[in-house]
Amino acid sequence: MPYRYGHYEDGPDPLAPPYDVRRALDALGDDVLQGSSLRDALRDMMRRGMDGRRGLDDLLRRTRQQRKAARQRGRLDGTLEEVRRLLDKALGQERAALFPDPSDEARFREAQLDSLPREPSRALRELSDYDWRSPQARQTYDEIQDLLRREVLDSQFRGLKQALQNPDSGAMQQVKDMLSDLNEMLAKDARGEHTSADFEDFMAKHGEFFPEQPESLEELVDALARRAAAAERMLNSMSREQRAELASLMEQTLGDLDLQNQMAQLQGHLRGRRPDLDWQGRQRMNGDRPLGMGEATSALEELADLDELEASLAQDYPGASLEDIDEEAVRRALGRKAVDDLEALRRLERELEQQGYLSRHAGHLELTPKAIRRLGQTALRRVFKDLASSGRGTHDVHDAGAAGEPTGASRQWEFGDEQPIDVVRTLSNAVRRGGASGGRVSVEVEDFEVVETERRSSAAVCLLVDLSYSMVLRDTWGPAKQTALALHALVTGQYPQDAVQIIGFSSYARVLQPGELAGLEADMVQGTNLQHALMLASRFLDKHRNSEPIVLVVTDGEPTAHLLPDGRPYFAWPPEHETITATVAEVDRMTRRGAALNVFLLDDDPRLVAFVREVVRRNGGRMLQPSADRLGSYVVSDYLRMRKGRGARRAS
Structure with a gap:
């Protein structure tokens, strides 16, 4: 038999090549190296999308367009408007039949019609016992009752309007039986007596009333509760007069059909099982076309679904995850292609985990050592590319003795x-x-x-990185983090005999482990505690006394905090004499240890420059003022220069 070939249209191409996860990691790393946290970088990548797949931002934009279109679908008072139109038509037909009759009875009937209340609900109540002279008027009046019956039931049960388009006594009895059986099943479930067989029997008997075709009682309750809540919001969104008028019409309709008690029971069951839904909210509709109750309820139900979908796609709440996004809601609002794009984003996140680049601890994603090494090498390549373009060499000595x-x-x-x-x-x-x-x-x-x-003489390297929030404000936090990653990758990869420690400092100082560097965020606190950072560096150098000491400091502010005798940090701005004295004392201890301090300034504040000049004068180190984008090349080249030892530094 002949075969035809074409594009695969039932979802993503099953023969498409797998994701290039390393490229995805590099894209993720670009944001990390610019200063973003892993959480923010991953979120931004999911927002942008990649490999031709739309990201969350595009899905969110389309969801908002759908919501705008739903709001412009029409007005909520369509049923009231239609009832008024039909009522005016019936009264006109009746007056036309009475006008040729000269009898007092005809004049009396006309007076009755003229004295009817303006509100359609009250007028219909008074006309309930009226003996219509005109058959056409009687038929129009019956149309009003049929319309209300269909709209009221359709506002509670999606699809009943079509089922009752040509109602008879048997169809209405089926609705009553369905409501009775539904309330009984919900009551049994509340008592813990419900079984799956009960639900199957119910759907076999009444499934035609539920186009959603729920597969369990929970799915049925969810569908009914969402629609009932939307119907409540529809009433709440009307004016006070419209709400009172429609409520009166609904009460008459349900009372006439002996359904009011059953509907009240159902409403109670649904509210009790889904109190989390918005039962009291309001929605604004901006369209011009009048909507019936069922159509308006559907529009508000769709708006609620779009609101939930928008919130889950925005991913801006604590603990947000792609798994929170409802695929069925995406399918209903945006189509199958959007579901494929969402699944592609989820698969990318899973692939990053399965291939060992991301790990999950206590619900939080973290970069693994494997990913850290790759990001470090990326940062190092950027630094060496900058070094090559600037002509700054590494100055390694190639004839430094037999011990090399x-x-x-x-x-x-x-x-x-x-x-x-x-x-x-x-x-x-x-x-x-x-x-x-x-x-x-x-x-x-x-x-x-x-x-x-x-020559491969060992060195003990300390990089002290300012973590204060001013680094973020001056856009220097990303280069500082990239510099730390690059230096760590260089030392561990090419100079394994060297020991390296990264120390971050704000109000306190702390040692940063390799796994922390990529996801590191600046501290949202005040204080630049260089004294504590120098103390931690001294302890590290004490453990490596036979290594060449290298201490590099990256900062954008003068010291504004120091440790009190009880270990608590003390902050003051402008810096107080005690803070400066405590910091200089640590500088002098570092000098006596034989370690030169090279300080990389990321700001040109005169007070900061004056302080650092005094520090390097006392210590014998150097002050450098690179631009933020050249920080990495300055720090790495300085490390390579200093690790040759004091003799090499004197020669240079």
Whole structure:
């Protein structure tokens, strides 16, 4: 049999290649390296979407368009307007039948009609026993009763309006039986006596009244409660006069059909089971077309669904997750393609977890060490790219003694070299020169080559990073975090013999673990406690006394906090003498330890510059004022320069 091929239209392409999760991680890392937290970066990526899939922002925009369209669908008073129109038509038909009759009875009937109340509900109540002279007027009056019956029931049960389009006594009895059985089933469930068989029997008997085709009692209750709550909001959204008029018409209709008690019972059951729904709210409708009660209820029900969908798509509440978004609500509002886009976003998040880039602890996502290493390498590549473009080299020494590590290359021996002799290359040089004869090789001075080595003296590196909120305000927090990641990646990856510690400081100082760096956020507190940070750095250097001490400080403000004797931080602005004295005392201890402080200033405040100049004068370190986008290259190159030791620094 013949086959036809075309685009796959039933959901996402099952043969499409899997997500490039590493590219997704890099996109995530771009935001992280710019200063965002992991939570914000992941949220922004989900909002943007990727790989041709629409993100939450696009779904949210379309949801808001749908909500606007639903609000403009019409007015809520359509049933009242239609009742008035039909009532005026019936009265006109009756007067037309009475006008040719000269009898007193005809004049009396006309007087009755003229004295009817203006409110349709009261007029209909007085006309309930009226003996219509005109058959057409009687038929129009019956149309009003049929309209009210259909609209009132349709406002509570979706689809009953169509079922009762041509009602008879048997159809109305079926509605009454359905309400009686439904209330009985809900009462049994409240007593804990309900079984799944009860629900199946109910749906087999009355399923035609429920186009949603619920598969359980909970689904049935949810559908009915949402519609009942929408009907309540419809009444609340009308003016006081409209609400009273419609309530009176509904009471007459339900009373005439012997349904008022059953409907009241059902309303009580639904309110008790779904008190979380908005039963008292109001909604504004901006359209011009009059809507009947059932149609208006459907519009408000749709508005409520769109409001819930908008809230879940916005993801701006505590503990928000993509799993909170109702796929069926997305399908109803935006179509199947939007459901596919949502599932693609969920799958991307799951893939990041399954491939070991994200881990979940206590409901919170965190970057794994694997992801941290990748982000660190990305940050380091950016720094070295900046170094290459600026011409700042690493200045590694390639002939620093036999204690270094071989580079894999060799060079001609020079007087004073202490590197190991490269025997193979030395003998090869002698043979090529012609020094081999009679089974012996004659070696000359110019034949000797030595193994080239690179000095790898160990260093203890402390990077002190200002975490105060001013770093965010000055847009320097992202570069500072990227610098910390790059330095950590460089030390652990290329200089494993070095020890590195990242210390963050605001009102307090604290040691930052590698896993914290990517998701780190600036502290929303006041205080720049450089004294405490220097104390923690001193303890770290004490553990590595045989290593070259390297202390780098990144800050945008002078010290405004220090530790009191009881360990509590003390903050004051402008800085008080006690804070400056305590900080300088730690600087002097660092100087006696032989550790130079290099301070990278991210602000040009005169007070800050004056303070740092005095610090580096006392310590023998350096003050550098890079722009925020060059901070990483300055810090990394300074680390590479300082790790060569004091001799190399003096030479430079």
